[in-house]
Amino acid sequence: xxxxxxxxxxVKLLRRRRFAIVVGILLAxxxxxxxxxxxxxxxxxxxxxRADLQERxxxxxxxxxxxxxxxxxxxxxxxxxxxLQFYLDRxxxxxxxxxxxxxxxxxxxxxxxxxxxxxxxxxxxxxxxxNAEGTDKLLLTRPVRRWKILTSKLxxxxxxxxxxxxxxxxxxxxxxxxxxxxxxxxxxSFNGFQVAGDTVSFDSIRQLPLWQDALLAYGxxxxxxxxxxxxxxxxxxxxxxxxxxxxxxxxxxIGGTLLTRVSPDWTAGKYLFVSALPLADYYTGAQxxxxxxxxxxxxxxLLGVWALAALTVAYGLFLKRDVFG
Amino acid sequence: MxxxxxxxxxxxxxxxxxxxxVSFDLQPGEVFGFLGPNGAxxxxxxxxxxxxxxxxHGSVSVCGFDIRKQFEKAMRxxxxxxxxxxxxxxxxxxxxxxxxARMLRVPSSEIERVASLVxxxxxxxxxxxxxxxxxxxxxxxxxxxxGDPRVLILDEPANGLDPAGIREIRELLRNxxxxxxxxxxxxxxxxAEIELTADRVAIIHKGRILxxxxxxxxxxxQRAMEFRVDDAERAAAIIRERGVEATVSGxxxxxxxxxxxxxxxxxxxxxxxxxxxxxxxxVQTLEEMFLEATGGETVD
Numbered sequence: 273x274x275x276x277x278x279x280x281x282x283v284k285l286l287r288r289r290r291f292a293i294v295v296g297i298l299l300a301x302x303x304x305x306x307x308x309x310x311x312x313x314x315x316x317x318x319x320x321x322r323a324d325l326q327e328r329x330x331x332x333x334x335x336x337x338x339x340x341x342x343x344x345x346x347x348x349x350x351x352x353x354x355x356l357q358f359y360l361d362r363x364x365x366x367x368x369x370x371x372x373x374x375x376x377x378x379x380x381x382x383x384x385x386x387x388x389x390x391x392x393x394x395x396x397x398x399x400x401x402x403n404a405e406g407t408d409k410l411l412l413t414r415p416v417r418r419w420k421i422l423t424s425k426l427x428x429x430x431x432x433x434x435x436x437x438x439x440x441x442x443x444x445x446x447x448x449x450x451x452x453x454x455x456x457x458x459x460x461s462f463n464g465f466q467v468a469g470d471t472v473s474f475d476s477i478r479q480l481p482l483w484q485d486a487l488l489a490y491g492x493x494x495x496x497x498x499x500x501x502x503x504x505x506x507x508x509x510x511x512x513x514x515x516x517x518x519x520x521x522x523x524x525x526i527g528g529t530l531l532t533r534v535s536p537d538w539t540a541g542k543y544l545f546v547s548a549l550p551l552a553d554y555y556t557g558a559q560x561x562x563x564x565x566x567x568x569x570x571x572x573x574l575l576g577v578w579a580l581a582a583l584t585v586a587y588g589l590f591l592k593r594d595v596f597g
Numbered sequence: 598m599x600x601x602x603x604x605x606x607x608x609x610x611x612x613x614x615x616x617x618x619v620s621f622d623l624q625p626g627e628v629f630g631f632l633g634p635n636g637a638x639x640x641x642x643x644x645x646x647x648x649x650x651x652x653x654h655g656s657v658s659v660c661g662f663d664i665r666k667q668f669e670k671a672m673r674x675x676x677x678x679x680x681x682x683x684x685x686x687x688x689x690x691x692x693x694x695x696x697x698a699r700m701l702r703v704p705s706s707e708i709e710r711v712a713s714l715v716x717x718x719x720x721x722x723x724x725x726x727x728x729x730x731x732x733x734x735x736x737x738x739x740x741x742x743x744g745d746p747r748v749l750i751l752d753e754p755a756n757g758l759d760p761a762g763i764r765e766i767r768e769l770l771r772n773x774x775x776x777x778x779x780x781x782x783x784x785x786x787x788x789a790e791i792e793l794t795a796d797r798v799a800i801i802h803k804g805r806i807l808x809x810x811x812x813x814x815x816x817x818x819q820r821a822m823e824f825r826v827d828d829a830e831r832a833a834a835i836i837r838e839r840g841v842e843a844t845v846s847g848x849x850x851x852x853x854x855x856x857x858x859x860x861x862x863x864x865x866x867x868x869x870x871x872x873x874x875x876x877x878x879x880v881q882t883l884e885e886m887f888l889e890a891t892g893g894e895t896v897d
Contacts, residue, residue, distance in 0.1 A: 283692065410684070415669040415673040
């Protein structure tokens with residue numbers, strides 16, 4: 273019974289041209305990435321990457337010795353030094369760009385802000401737009417119960433959030449494969465660096481073929497995006513206009529991200545859903561989390577709690593409320 | 598069987614009562630007019646009829662199903678337009694109808710049927726954003742007709758239509774009631790419109806129903822002839838001598854008679870030396886009717 277409703281929501285979402293915009297943005301950004309990676313490839317081919325890594329480590333050492341750096345920065349610098357040393361010891365050039373590597377990195381780089389923003393653009397007005405355009409009166413006076421309507425909207429949002437991630441990954445490959453080495457899906461990939469305080473622990477480091485590593489990272493980002501979509505649905509129910517709901521969603525994503533980076537002392541910030549969004553980063557472990565005690569399990573649970581709470585509010589409001597003009 | 602029955606509908610928001618104890622029944626095959634000035638509570642009542650607003654008290658049943666307890670069954674019997682005919686402007690007329698046909702699970706052959714019913718078949722593939730208000734009104738009615746409902750609820754269907762369009766819609770509604778036995782509920786703030794369209798009418802004012810009854814009794818009886826004369830008091834006395842009521846207002850005398858009865862009165866007035874400048878049939882305005890019904894309370 274939900275299928276025709278999901279079909280309806282899909283038609284509306286596509287006809288609003290939102291998804292076309294999202295794909296356009298992804299294409300534009302990835303094209304630029306592809307170009308910059310291509311330039312980097314030309315440089316690394318000639319350069320001595322071992323010397324380069326050693327030089328970078330030395331540069332970090334110098335800056336740390338000079339002191340007077342924000343403790344968060346210092347911490348991630350020390351972690352990065354140890355990570356580079358790790359690659360150096362094993363004779364792997366972590367910088368040589370390949371198309372599969374771009375795809376893998378895209379999960380981390382786009383996962384913490386770009387993809388959530390795109391999902392917000394797609395879905396933050398999926399209910400409020402109907403409200404603003406007056407079409408909710410027709411939608412809710414057909415022989416379909418309200419929970420089915422809202423569920424069809426939620427499922428559609430989840431579908432398009434998934435599609436955004438999938439298309440992002442496919443585009444990342446399609447755009448870089450012509451200019452970068454397109455092979456290397458089974459190159460070794462290291463993750464599970466554990467940054468705690470100033471130390472990086474290598475105890476739980478896993479070596480996986482890149483494709484497996486990428487699947488894991490994308491799986492985590494997928495989960496994060498579904499949670500973002502659920503929060504977007506709640507805002508679209510709460511607000512009556514498209515601008516208000518999309519604006520609030522974008523502001524909380526960008527504001528929250530800024531907050532977690534600017535004021536690491538405010539420890540309550542770790543309970544914001546945005547601080548748990550870079551799941552792929554926490555999985556790779558290459559960067560220190562903004563707050564202590566943010567393990568992967570904590571972040572997954574935190575996002576889940578946020579999503580559940582958002583859905584509870586969304587359904588509670590949507591099922592009960594009076595629809596005035 | 599009663600097609601739609603509203604009993605004791607009341608909506609209170611805070612300490613304001615917007616709709617107060619409204620009850621009426623709709624029978625199959627009749628056009629029921631819901632007449633009241635803007636802000637009288639017409640739209641709030643309609644929103645309660647179609648389940649958009651939960652009544653504070655009272656209940657609505659459609660085809661015997663309670664709108665709150667058996668929502669899906671009740672709504673399958675209703676097609677409606679609430680307030681404006683708002684449809685998805687970024688989609689074509691056909692896509693809009695397909696959207697609602699899918700919700701009703703009716704075949705797409707229904708789309709052609711309802712579109713030709715409102716004369717919209719030729720513009721069906723254009724974006725609704727390019728439609729005039731009258732065309733959107735038609736598309737709204739087409740949408741409401743999907744699935745062949747037993748009850749049709751239309752909020753101010755004459756809005757935005759030109760006189761020809763209004764006549765067309767009026768005939769369509771009368772046909773739907775007469776030939777297909779549908780119960781049609783039409784709200785309006787225009788007395789003349791309701792008079793021409795509806796069989797029965799409920800008059801709502803300040804959230805309360807003042808009167809319910811056949812249109813002929815409630816509205817047509819309010820017709821009067823208006824005579825503008827040089828001496829209104831004397832003219833009134835002459836008319837009363839003939840056994841007809843007469844009321845004076847300024848230089849005008851009003852008599853509750855039909856047009857064919859006017860010439861003898863004009864002749865009598867002229868005979869008695871009263872100059873008649875003009876005589877015309879006058880339909881009582883909604884406001885005057887409210888004044889009468891509420892015993893002088895103003896409409897504001």
